[in-house]
Amino acid sequence: MSIGRRGAMQVSLGALLCLATPLRAQDILAPPNSATLEDVIAAFSDGSSIRDGSVTVTLPEIAEDGYRVSVQVAAPEATEILLVAPGNPVMPVLRAKFGPMAGAARVSTRMRLAQTQDVLVLARMPDGSIQKGLKPVSVIVGGCA
Amino acid sequence: MATGVKTRIKLPREVRAGDMITIKTLITHRMESGQRIDPVGMPIPRSIIHRFLCTFDGETVVDLEIGPGVSTNPFFEFEATIPGSGVFTFAWFDDDGAIYTDSKAVVVA
Numbered sequence: 001m002s003i004g005r006r007g008a009m010q011v012s013l014g015a016l017l018c019l020a021t022p023l024r025a026q027d028i029l030a031p032p033n034s035a036t037l038e039d040v041i042a043a044f045s046d047g048s049s050i051r052d053g054s055v056t057v058t059l060p061e062i063a064e065d066g067y068r069v070s071v072q073v074a075a076p077e078a079t080e081i082l083l084v085a086p087g088n089p090v091m092p093v094l095r096a097k098f099g100p101m102a103g104a105a106r107v108s109t110r111m112r113l114a115q116t117q118d119v120l121v122l123a124r125m126p127d128g129s130i131q132k133g134l135k136p137v138s139v140i141v142g143g144c145a
Numbered sequence: 146m147a148t149g150v151k152t153r154i155k156l157p158r159e160v161r162a163g164d165m166i167t168i169k170t171l172i173t174h175r176m177e178s179g180q181r182i183d184p185v186g187m188p189i190p191r192s193i194i195h196r197f198l199c200t201f202d203g204e205t206v207v208d209l210e211i212g213p214g215v216s217t218n219p220f221f222e223f224e225a226t227i228p229g230s231g232v233f234t235f236a237w238f239d240d241d242g243a244i245y246t247d248s249k250a251v252v253v254a
Contacts, residue, residue: 090178090179091214092214093211094214095209096210097207097208098205098207099200100204101200101227102224103223104165107207107221107223108221108223109216109219110216110219111215112178112215113214144180
């Protein structure tokens with residue numbers, strides 16, 4: 001598609017209008033920031049009791065670069081796992097649901113960590129109970145999450 | 146829709162029925178968290194991959210709900226146990242509405 005002179009005028013007019021009506025920071029940032037850790041846990045556990053279990057969180061003890069920290073979460077038999085970084089502006093990082101073709105309730109990824117914190121993992125077991133795992137991690141350079 | 150998005154998937158070369166296999170996936174995406182402020186002081190709107198779904202012949206392997214805490218170029222590694230030959234399909238759901246898909250056929254030895 002080529003943009004003719006008229007199209008170009010409309011685009012630049014649109015850009016000017018965008019600049020003239022600035023969005024306030026809180027309009028965009030408010031919803032994710034308003035959830036507290038309790039809210040996040042309650043939304044996942046849905047009233048079920050939470051106990052320590054066989055949830056493993058594999059993280060480096062010291063994360064030099066908070067922009068990319070390798071993490072593996074595993075909970076044998078779990079149907080669903082939630083990875084939470086309580087020290088990040090948006091706490092829920094990853095929610096994994098395992099289907100019938102999953103081999104093990106295990107997932108690895110790379111996450112951002114804004115500061116030194118205790119990473120929390122919640123796992124929903126087949127009987128509906130919730131197990132948790134905690135792993136402290138020291139962050140040298142925080143990744144803006 | 147972001148341009149130049151590349152997906153990469155790694156499966157084991159040989160698969161036997163009933164084996165647990167490890168799947169590694171990567172997609173190039175900047176995963177703009179929505180927390181950053183541009184040089185003029187305006188917030189940069191969130192633009193991330195918010196969901197990833199892997200299925201095998203229509204049945205779910207993993208369904209991931211992704212937050213802005215996942216790093217740029219999101220990488221995921223997970224396990225699947227498949228009963229026989231079939232096709233894995235992978236879908237990444239972008240905040241802007243785009244869905245990036247890929248698939249890989251697996252022939253069980």
